[in-house]
Structures are given as structure tokens and as C-alpha cells.
Amino acid sequence: MNILRSQICSVLRRPLYRQLTTTARPFVPPAQLVFHDNLYVPGAKELDDSTVEALVGETNEQEPEDDEEDPNDDRDKPHPDSPNFYTGRSSYYDNIVELQNAISRTRGTLQRLHLLPLPDFARKSLQPMPTVWKTPEEMTTDFETNMTISRYRRVTTLLNELNEYLRIATTAGYADVADRIGSIISIFESGKKEAFLSRGIRKPVLLDQHGRSYTFGKRKTSAARVWMIPVKSSTHETISDVNVEEVFGLSNEHKRSPVNVTVSTILVNNIPIAEYFPQPVDRERIVRPLKVAGVLGKYNVFTIVRGGGTTGQSGAIAHGIAKGIFAHEPETGLVLKRAKLLRRDPRMVERKKTGLAKARKRYTWVKR
Amino acid sequence: MYFLRPRPSNPVWSSLKSQKFSKNWCRQLSQVQGPLETEDDWTDFQQTRTSLKTLTDAMSQYGSEQTSQWSLRDSLHRPAKDATLSALLASGAHFGHAASRMNPNFLPYAYGTRAGITLIDLDHTLPLLRRAAKVVRAVAANDGQIVFIGTRPDIRPVVQRAAQRLGPQGFHVGDRWLPGTLTNKWQMFGHETVRSKRIIPDLVILLNPIQNMNAIQECALSNVPTIAIVDSNVDPRIVMYPIPANDESPRTAEIITGVLSIAGREGIAIREAELQRMRLAVDTAWEDFHKMHELQGEHPTEDGRPRDSNAVGFDY
Numbered sequence: 001m002n003i004l005r006s007q008i009c010s011v012l013r014r015p016l017y018r019q020l021t022t023t024a025r026p027f028v029p030p031a032q033l034v035f036h037d038n039l040y041v042p043g044a045k046e047l048d049d050s051t052v053e054a055l056v057g058e059t060n061e062q063e064p065e066d067d068e069e070d071p072n073d074d075r076d077k078p079h080p081d082s083p084n085f086y087t088g089r090s091s092y093y094d095n096i097v098e099l100q101n102a103i104s105r106t107r108g109t110l111q112r113l114h115l116l117p118l119p120d121f122a123r124k125s126l127q128p129m130p131t132v133w134k135t136p137e138e139m140t141t142d143f144e145t146n147m148t149i150s151r152y153r154r155v156t157t158l159l160n161e162l163n164e165y166l167r168i169a170t171t172a173g174y175a176d177v178a179d180r181i182g183s184i185i186s187i188f189e190s191g192k193k194e195a196f197l198s199r200g201i202r203k204p205v206l207l208d209q210h211g212r213s214y215t216f217g218k219r220k221t222s223a224a225r226v227w228m229i230p231v232k233s234s235t236h237e238t239i240s241d242v243n244v245e246e247v248f249g250l251s252n253e254h255k256r257s258p259v260n261v262t263v264s265t266i267l268v269n270n271i272p273i274a275e276y277f278p279q280p281v282d283r284e285r286i287v288r289p290l291k292v293a294g295v296l297g298k299y300n301v302f303t304i305v306r307g308g309g310t311t312g313q314s315g316a317i318a319h320g321i322a323k324g325i326f327a328h329e330p331e332t333g334l335v336l337k338r339a340k341l342l343r344r345d346p347r348m349v350e351r352k353k354t355g356l357a358k359a360r361k362r363y364t365w366v367k368r
Numbered sequence: 369m370y371f372l373r374p375r376p377s378n379p380v381w382s383s384l385k386s387q388k389f390s391k392n393w394c395r396q397l398s399q400v401q402g403p404l405e406t407e408d409d410w411t412d413f414q415q416t417r418t419s420l421k422t423l424t425d426a427m428s429q430y431g432s433e434q435t436s437q438w439s440l441r442d443s444l445h446r447p448a449k450d451a452t453l454s455a456l457l458a459s460g461a462h463f464g465h466a467a468s469r470m471n472p473n474f475l476p477y478a479y480g481t482r483a484g485i486t487l488i489d490l491d492h493t494l495p496l497l498r499r500a501a502k503v504v505r506a507v508a509a510n511d512g513q514i515v516f517i518g519t520r521p522d523i524r525p526v527v528q529r530a531a532q533r534l535g536p537q538g539f540h541v542g543d544r545w546l547p548g549t550l551t552n553k554w555q556m557f558g559h560e561t562v563r564s565k566r567i568i569p570d571l572v573i574l575l576n577p578i579q580n581m582n583a584i585q586e587c588a589l590s591n592v593p594t595i596a597i598v599d600s601n602v603d604p605r606i607v608m609y610p611i612p613a614n615d616e617s618p619r620t621a622e623i624i625t626g627v628l629s630i631a632g633r634e635g636i637a638i639r640e641a642e643l644q645r646m647r648l649a650v651d652t653a654w655e656d657f658h659k660m661h662e663l664q665g666e667h668p669t670e671d672g673r674p675r676d677s678n679a680v681g682f683d684y
Contacts, residue, residue: 074566079513083531083539086515086569088546088556097528114417122413125403172414173407 092143092151099158102184106165109177115168126167131185132193133159139188159188205327213327217320219345222308226320228299228328231262266301268317282314289322289341293332299324319344443619444529447626451497453490459619462488464600473603477612486600488612497624500595500609501631504571507593508537508635509642512570515539516625517583522618523575530573530629535636538629539569541583550586568592573628575621578602597624 084093110116133156136147145151162185169178190196207213210229217224266273266286277283290296301321305313322341326333336342350359357363404410441448448455456462462479464470464486470478479489507514514534516527524542531538548556553567561567572587574580574596584606587594594607597615604610614620 074568077564077566079536080539080561080565080567083528084541086539086541086545086549087543088549093542114414114421121402122404122410125405125409172410 089143089145092145095143096154096158099155099162099184102181103158103161103165106162106169106177106181110165110168113172113174115172118168126171129163129167129170130197131159131163132190132196133188134190138190155188159185205323207327213324215320215323215327217316217318217323217344219315219319220308220312220348222305222312222316224303224305224313224316224320226317226324227302228321228324229302230298230328231264231300233260233262262297264297264300266303268303268305268313277310277314279310282310285311285314286317286321288339289318289325289336292335292339292341293325293329295325295329295332299328315345443622443626444525447622447630449627449630451494451623451627453494455623456490456493456613456620459614459623460617461493461613461620461623462490463614463617464488466601469601471601471603473605474598474600474612477598477604477610478600488600488614490613493612496609497611497627500611501627503593503595503609504573504628505631505635505638507571508534508632509639510570510635511537511639513537513539513566514571514573514632515541515569516573516575516629517541517545517580518575518621518625519544519579520576523621526618526621526625527575530625533629534632537636538632545580545583547582547586549583550590550592571595573625574607575625576615577607578615581606595628597621 080090082090082094084090084097087093107116134142136149136152139147139152139155147155162181166178166181166185169181205213205215212227212229215226215228217226268276273283273286277286287296290299301324303317303320305317307313308316318341322336326336326342333342352359355363404413464474464478467481467484467486470481470486474486477489477492479487481487504514514531514537516530516539518524518527519541527540527542531540546556550568553562557565557567568590569592572583572592572594574583574594577584577596577598578601584594584596586592593609595609595611596607597613597620598604598607598610599613599615602615604612611624613624
């Protein structure tokens with residue numbers, strides 16, 4: 001009866017969750033609780049056998065009844081792996097430490113090779129090595145921590161320094177050092193590096209087997225496809241065949257050797273340019289790239305143009321012709337760029353706004 | 369720059385002659401050159417720089433002999449085993465905070481005030497530091513986990529190197545100590561880690577206790593002994609083993625942390641030596657046992673039956 005009552009009382013006193021998780025043990029003072037066999041206190045006196053037996057005996061009495069391990073009992077568990085365990089972000093700090101070690105090792109190597117510190121004239125002659133690091137989102141998955149701006153900046157500062165050392169090593173020709181740095185850097189490089197570095201760079205226009213260039217021009221809402229092929233001088237009748245001085249009756253005193261100028265054709269939608277563009281403004285606009293580059297009679301031009309009106313179509317054809325000239329003769333690139341002919345004119349018709357008659361035109365202001 | 373005429377009989381000079389030792393050499397060193405284009409340009413550039421070093425190395429044997437050379441000690445990478453009074457004074461460990469901010473419980477460790485600053489009595493600091501070192505040595509010798517906490521950027525490398533010295537038993541926190549690391553470990557680290565690894569450390573050493581009061585509180589709740597560098601504006605009773613010194617000086621932190629981490633390394637070495645001794649004792653005991661057994665095996669028993677050599681065998 002007493003046993004039952006004491007058990008029921010104990011159940012009522014301690015909540016159920018505590019009963020299930022902890023073992024019922026009598027209280028023992030901490031000093032007498034634990035005695036390891038391999039407890040070594042340097043400088044402590046040896047205990048005599050009787051004391052040892054007594055203590056061991058007490059420990060045996062206090063063994064937990066159940067075989068389940070108390071999860072709060074840490075003694076036999078291994079140490080955590082990373083020295084940064086108590087930061088709560090061990091993989092992030094491990095990587096930071098690895099990068100710092102790599103930087104200090106590389107710095108030492110380059111100093112021994114007399115490549116550091118590098119004077120300005122040598123620094124200017126280093127190969128450019130643009131790199132694209134992983135985005136903070138990609139690094140979050142790698143480091144298992146949320147990459148805030150400050151943490152990302154810390155990592156990228158270290159990576160940029162390592163990249164500088166890579167530049168120095170590759171330019172000076174130390175391939176083994178460069179390979180080691182490269183292997184570390186490649187872990188942090190974005191997979192979209194190639195795409196990112198090649199953005200904005202125009203693909204070079206290639207000439208096909210007949211020597212034609214195929215380019216595209218746009219202006220306002222018009223689009224023009226332009227084919228250009230160099231004129232073969234032997235088959236065409238040249239202007240030099242006709243003796244200008246004889247025809248006009250000019251003096252023969254200052255005779256210069258005639259310049260061989262070829263005649264070229266420009267066809268727009270299979271119609272000659274003079275017929276398609278009756279206005280001289282449009283024809284001037286189309287021919288301007290050829291004049292600026294100085295290749296007026298050199299290329300035959302065939303164009304298909306769609307959309308827009310006269311100004312748009314002539315501007316589109318001019319844009320296409322300029323690109324075609326650049327494809328045939330890259331040396332003219334600077335001249336065409338200065339004349340702003342290679343640029344797609346971004347001006348488009350502005351939209352009408354509410355409350356206004358047109359894009360900019362306001363309704364008549366009324367005083368009252 | 370004035371050069372001596374090279375004498376061909378001297379071997380040093382003849383070796384130097386083979387390196388481009390010309391009148392323009394000095395000018396080459398100091399002058400700004402054009403950009404380096406080929407790899408040969410880079411090699412020449414390196415060679416110009418190496419030649420100065422080679423020259424000084426060759427000439428050094430002709431200089432005067434320095435008998436008493438004082439060299440600055442790198443207290444981060446190679447700290448001293450014991451701290452001396454002069455080293456602590458030189459690092460400014462005796463400078464406390466403003467006298468108006470002095471904590472009254474710090475009075476036993478204060479030497480006095482001067483220029484409005486509390487001066488810390490280093491005669492108290494040294495024995496307390498030795499006491500703390502003994503604690504670290506004992507904890508490390510018993511396979512204890514020791515955490516170094518130093519959350520300022522200038523003492524971050526100090527705690528990192530100290531943890532490295534203790535090997536697998538050393539840990540460090542160089543940035544903010546997340547509250548709940550010890551008291552909220554189940555949520556912090558996950559059930560798997562808490563069940564499989566040792567989470568609660570056996571000793572915590574703090575280099576800037578004022579900024580890490582959360583850590584001190586958690587250690588107190590989790591029954592973890594603490595050592596800390598206490599400055600004059602701090603109550604020394606917040607930790608178990610205070611070391612009164614300047615907490616703002618990185619050189620003081622290097623000296624103190626160096627002493628403690630080297631004591632920890634010694635403790636690990638003692639443990640290793642003890643384990644080795646025990647293993648050796650057990651091995652020799654087994655060898656003796658086997659030898660005795662062989663000797664007995666040569667002489668048969670009274671029954672006449674040969675002794676079974678495997679009669680006494682239990683797995684070792």
C-alpha cells in the first residue's frame with residue numbers, strides 16, 4: 001500500500017515529459033559523481049587503493065538503470081570537426097580561413113620569387129583576367145549560411161586578391177603556382193562566366209563562299225536585310241574608258257593618270273534605288289556610309305526592306321550598309337564609328353499621353 | 369653610387385661579375401621602365417631584383433659582427449611560454465579604463481590612478497595568469513574542449529592561432545557569439561549533431577568579456593568554467609578565473625593568449641605521453657605473459673598431457 005502510494009505520488013509530482021526523458025536517480029554531490037580511470041591531474045598525488053575502490057564502488061551503485069544513453073551526457077562523444085563550430089556557421093568560416101591561408105602562402109611564394117611588391121610599370125603590363133564570382137544566392141547553398149552583403153563582400157575581397165596573384169603568376173610564366181591558385185578560384189567562379197564576359201560584344205560578320213556579307217539594319221519600325229558583294233572591275237565598264245577631256249574639250253597640259261573607278265548598283269526590294277526612293281534625301285542617307293568609308297563604287301548592294309516609311313527604310317538600309325562595309329573592311333571601323341553610322345538609331349515615335357493632344361502637344365490653355 | 373673596382377683574384381667578385389654588374393645596374397633598379405611584354409622581360413626584372421639581394425648576401429661576410437642583436441618577437445605566431453613583467457608592461461597591459469568608470473569590485477587588482485586612468489597591478493596579473501594556465505593545461509590533458517572568444521577584428525587572428533595550437537580540442541569564435549549557442553543547442557545545431565557530437569565545451573576563454581556577456585551568461589547556465597581578461601571597468605567576479613589586464617591592446621591579448629594556448633598544448637602532450645606509457649606498459653606485460661607461457665610449455669604438466677597453448681585466451 002505504501003509502495004503504491006509513493007509511486008503514485010512520485011508520478012503526480014513530476015510531469016510526464018520529464019519522466020520519459022530523464023532517469024530517476026538519487027541526488028549525488030558533483031564532487032563524488034564522476035571518476036574516470038584515465039583522469040590525469042598533472043602534479044596531483046596518487047590516491048591509495050582503498051579510496052579508489054570506495055569511489056569506484058559508489059559510481060557502480062549510481063549507474064543508470066536503463067540502457068538508453070542520456071543525450072546530455074557528452075563524455076564519450078567525439079569532438080566537433082571544425083574549429084569554427086561555435087560560430088554556428090562553420091562551413092562559411094572554414095572557407096574564409098582556407099582562402100586566407102591560400103593568400104598568405106601565395107604571397108610568400110611570390111615574394112621569394114621577387115614578384116611582390118610589384119612596381120606600377122610592371123602592374124600595368126599584367127594580363128587582364130576578368131572573372132565573375134558566384135552570386136550571393138549560389139554561395140548561400142555552398143556555405144549553408146545566408147550570404148548577406150557584408151559576408152559576400154568579405155569573400156569577394158579575398159577572392160579578388162587571389163585573382164591578382166593569379167594574374168601575376170600567369171604573366172610571369174609560373175604555371176604550377178598559377179594552377180594551384182586557379183584550382184581554388186574555380187570553386188568560387190560562376191558557371192555563367194563566359195556568357196557574362198561576352199555580353200555586349202558583337203559577333204563578327206562572316207563572308208560566305210561567294211564573298212557576300214549579310215547584315216541587318218533597323219531604324220524606327222523598319223528592318224532591312226542587306227547583302228553586299230565587291231564589284232569585279234574587269235567585267236564592268238569603267239569611267240576611265242571615256243576620255244573626259246576629249247568630250248568636254250579641256251586642255252591637255254596637266255595630264256594625270258586616270259583613276260580606275262568601278263560602277264556599282266544598289267537594288268532595294270529588287271527595284272533600283274532611284275525608282276524606290278524618289279526623294280534625294282533618302283538616297284543621300286543610303287549612300288552616306290559608302291562615301292564616309294570611301295568605297296562608293298566598290299560594292300554592289302542588294303536589300304530587302306520591310307516596315308515603316310521612307311525615312312525609316314532608308315535609315316535601316318544605311319545601318320545595314322555600314323555594318324556590311326565594316327564586315328568587308330574592318331579598318332573603316334573607326335571612321336564609321338566617329339560618324340555614328342554603326343549605331344542603331346534608338347529614336348522611335350513617342351507615345352501619346354493622356355491629357356495631352358499628342359506626345360508633347362498640350363491642349364490650348366484656357367484662363368477660365 | 370660609388371663602386372669598388374672588381375678584383376679578378378677574389379672568388380666573390382668573379383661570381384658577381386657573371387651577373388650583369390654594370391654601371392647602369394643601379395639606375396635600372398630605381399628607374400621606371402616601360403611595360404614588360406615578354407616572359408624574358410619578366411625574368412630580367414626578377415633578376416635585377418635578385419642581384420641586390422645576392423650582393424648584400426655576398427658582402428655580409430665582410431661586415432662587422434653583431435653580438436647583441438635584439439629582434440622583435442612575433443608574439444602572434446611564436447609567442448613566449450611565460451609572460452614576464454617587462455613584456456606585459458611593454459605591451460601596455462597595465463593601462464585600464466577611465467578612473468571614473470572603475471568597477472568597485474576591481475579594487476584589489478588596481479595599482480592606482482594616474483592621468484584619469486586606472487592602472488592595473490601587474491603583480492596580481494602574473495600569478496592569476498599562471499593559475500589560469502594551469503587550469504587550461506589540466507583541462508586539455510583530460511581531453512577537454514577549449515573555446516577562445518575574441519570578437520574584435522584585431523584579435524580575430526589571435527584566437528584563430530590559439531585554437532590551431534590545441535588541434536582537435538581547440539575552437540574559436542572571431543565574430544559575434546550567437547546567443548543560444550549553448551542554451552538553445554538543439555535548435556542551433558540540430559538533433560543529429562547534438563546526439564553525436566560533444567557540444568558543451570569544457571573551458572571558455574574570453575578576450576573581450578564586456579562585448580560577450582551573452583556567452584558568459586550561457587557558460588554560467590551550462591556549468592562551463594570561464595577565464596577572461598578583465599579590465600578596470602569590469603566586475604572580475606563574472607568569470608571563474610579573471611586575468612586583470614588591458615582588454616583593448618592586441619599585443620597584450622597575444623601575450624596572454626599565447627601563454628594559455630601553449631599551456632594547453634603542453635597538456636595535450638602530457639596526455640599523449642601518458643597514453644603512450646600506458647600502452648607500452650600493457651604491451652610489455654603481454655609480452656612477459658607470452659614468454660612465461662612458452663617457458664611453461666617446454667616443461668609438460670604432472671598429468672603428462674601437453675599444455676594447450678590456447679587454454680587461456682580472451683580477446684584483448
